[in-house]
Amino acid sequence: MPLTILDPTAEGDPTGRPLAQRGGVLSSVALLDIRKPRGDVFLDELEALLRQRGIEVLREAKPTFTKPAPTDLRREIADRCDAVIEALAD
Amino acid sequence: MALEVLAIVKHDCPVCDQLLPALDAAGARLVSQSSEEQTARQAERLSLSRVPEVDAGLAVSERFDPDAVPAVFLLEDGAERERVIGLARDRLVELVAQTGVTLEVDGLPAMRPGCASRTRDPEVAARLAARRARAAGRIAARELELGELEDPFEAMYERGLTDGLPVVPPTAERVVAMLDYTSRDPQELVGVVPPYGGRATVEKVAINAVMAGCAGPELPIVLAAVEGACREEFALHGLIATTAPAGPVVVVSGPYARRAGMNAAVNAFGQGNRANSTIGRALQLTVRNVGGGRPGREDRAAHGQPGKVGFAFAERLDETAPWPGLAQARLDLGDDETGVTLFAGEAPRLVLDQLVREPGALVASLAVGLEHVASQRQRLAWDAMLVVGPEHGRIFREAGWSRQRVQEELHRRTHRPAGELVRGAGGVAEGLAPEWFGDPQTPVPKFFAPDRILLGYAGGDAGLFSMVIGGWVSGAAGSSPQSASVEPWR
Numbered sequence: 397m398p399l400t401i402l403d404p405t406a407e408g409d410p411t412g413r414p415l416a417q418r419g420g421v422l423s424s425v426a427l428l429d430i431r432k433p434r435g436d437v438f439l440d441e442l443e444a445l446l447r448q449r450g451i452e453v454l455r456e457a458k459p460t461f462t463k464p465a466p467t468d469l470r471r472e473i474a475d476r477c478d479a480v481i482e483a484l485a486d
Numbered sequence: 487m488a489l490e491v492l493a494i495v496k497h498d499c500p501v502c503d504q505l506l507p508a509l510d511a512a513g514a515r516l517v518s519q520s521s522e523e524q525t526a527r528q529a530e531r532l533s534l535s536r537v538p539e540v541d542a543g544l545a546v547s548e549r550f551d552p553d554a555v556p557a558v559f560l561l562e563d564g565a566e567r568e569r570v571i572g573l574a575r576d577r578l579v580e581l582v583a584q585t586g587v588t589l590e591v592d593g594l595p596a597m598r599p600g601c602a603s604r605t606r607d608p609e610v611a612a613r614l615a616a617r618r619a620r621a622a623g624r625i626a627a628r629e630l631e632l633g634e635l636e637d638p639f640e641a642m643y644e645r646g647l648t649d650g651l652p653v654v655p656p657t658a659e660r661v662v663a664m665l666d667y668t669s670r671d672p673q674e675l676v677g678v679v680p681p682y683g684g685r686a687t688v689e690k691v692a693i694n695a696v697m698a699g700c701a702g703p704e705l706p707i708v709l710a711a712v713e714g715a716c717r718e719e720f721a722l723h724g725l726i727a728t729t730a731p732a733g734p735v736v737v738v739s740g741p742y743a744r745r746a747g748m749n750a751a752v753n754a755f756g757q758g759n760r761a762n763s764t765i766g767r768a769l770q771l772t773v774r775n776v777g778g779g780r781p782g783r784e785d786r787a788a789h790g791q792p793g794k795v796g797f798a799f800a801e802r803l804d805e806t807a808p809w810p811g812l813a814q815a816r817l818d819l820g821d822d823e824t825g826v827t828l829f830a831g832e833a834p835r836l837v838l839d840q841l842v843r844e845p846g847a848l849v850a851s852l853a854v855g856l857e858h859v860a861s862q863r864q865r866l867a868w869d870a871m872l873v874v875g876p877e878h879g880r881i882f883r884e885a886g887w888s889r890q891r892v893q894e895e896l897h898r899r900t901h902r903p904a905g906e907l908v909r910g911a912g913g914v915a916e917g918l919a920p921e922w923f924g925d926p927q928t929p930v931p932k933f934f935a936p937d938r939i940l941l942g943y944a945g946g947d948a949g950l951f952s953m954v955i956g957g958w959v960s961g962a963a964g965s966s967p968q969s970a971s972v973e974p975w976r
Contacts, residue, residue: 403629
């Protein structure tokens with residue numbers, strides 16, 4: 397039997413975000429700490445490796461891992477760096 | 487001034503059968519609530535001179551809304567001047583006479599009540615109500631057609647709309663009936679749901695409440711819970727995404743909990759009570775469907791907990807309660823008002839003390855249970871809710887210990903020397919960084935402050951038990967419990 401139901405979702409169109417350009421020179425990379433224990437240790441290692449390759453490193457941290465990164469922080473990273481590496485999880 | 491006689495009839499009504507030939511002969515406009523085929527067969531059976539019009543979509547019936555048929559109306563320029571419901575012979579003669587026509591009533595009884603109009607058929611009435619709601623803009627959600635050959639329960643599961651258990655298909659009829667339980671406009675925004683920022687209108691919450699299995703009275707509680715959960719301070723986005731097991735816990739405090747059918751006593755956290763089970767579930771389905779947070783994708787809990795299907799219970803605020811309800815204390819509500827409290831919580835854990843008889847010993851016992859939230863070595867960053875059971879609560883009540891006093895005692899007794907908590911102590915890697923405490927005797931609190939231990943009260947009469955519900959990351963860096971009144975949503 398055919399049945400008509402009401403849509404329980406937000407009915408939004410999925411936002412298409414095209415991938416950023418790959419290839420080309422990486423001259424500066426942001427390292428984003430989400431403030432989980434030992435995230436800094438991991439990022440210290442990455443920073444050393446990146447600097448060895450002559451890449452400029454910007455160290456940043458979210459105020460808390462429980463909430464998305466503040467808009468200003470995201471904008472700063474996007475403005476100043478070619479790429480960002482985020483230390484996730486526990 | 488055009489006068490017209492309109493008659494609404496149906497095929498399966500013996501009184502309509504009796505009256506139709508006379509109405510037909512009198513040239514009345516005949517409108518049937520039955521199908522084309524049924525109407526044609528009736529016309530043939532009664533040898534009418536013409537086949538009555540079919541009331542498509544029952545639009546004419548809905549407009550005049552008679553309780554019963556046959557229903558005869560005198561219309562002046564299309565507007566009703568008079569009506570006769572059922573076979574009231576003499577009144578019918580009078581009505582038709584006003585158009586200058588004589589109704590032939592030989593052989594007709596003086597009085598015979600009609601049959602129920604099809605608009606009074608419960609299924610039909612619900613369908614008409616849904617249509618009216620759509621036309622009035624009360625219902626705005628997109629319609630999803632489930633195929634003729636599809637099982638609606640499987641179809642909804644396959645479309646990713648469930649939590650793994652079957653849901654009640656949210657037909658327009660069911661959603662319209664659900665919306666009767668709130669006075670709020672269905673298009674009003676209740677909250678913006680993470681992680682994708684879906685807009686939860688009253689209507690969208692009602693749709694998910696139908697799916698969860700709510701009967702209706704639970705809706706205002708669900709609405710208050712969604713509003714509270716979507717506040718920034720509750721950090722729902724983080725709570726959805728976390729690897730930790732916590733999920734939203736809904737505590738309902740106040741007289742409306744009982745009116746909605748909730749359970750505050752035996753097995754309050756468990757199965758068997760429709761309102762308890764469906765209120766929590768409606769919140770989680772809203773998170774899933776409106777917010778888009780799904781296990782394995784946005785929801786990264788390592789284990790999660792069974793309460794993430796839904797976890798809602800009522801506080802037992804009867805004569806046994808040692809304190810006012812949680813929401814009452816946090817919002818300063820009156821005794822006749824009801825509120826919800828949202829808490830980011832893991833699965834409940836038992837704290838047993840079957841020998842205790844006085845309050846000092848009871849807080850000592852409960853404190854041990856609280857210390858081990860997450861890990862004994864985790865300090866300050868975690869809140870907890872302690873739901874005191876009646877056999878424990880009686881001890882506080884009889885000793886006159888207020889909620890605040892119990893919280894302060896629990897806070898005081900959940901301190902441990904730093905030396906026991908430092909990383910590596912006792913062969914345990916977890917713990918405090920040693921540079922934080924010079925003196926190993928320094929007492930380190932478990933909780934940031936006494937009011938970070940939320941005290942609730944619920945449970946069955948028998949059992950010297952209380953339940954600890956450990957929290958998640960607390961305070962400004964994490965989730966803060968949120969309370970909201972249910973009253974504005976009724």
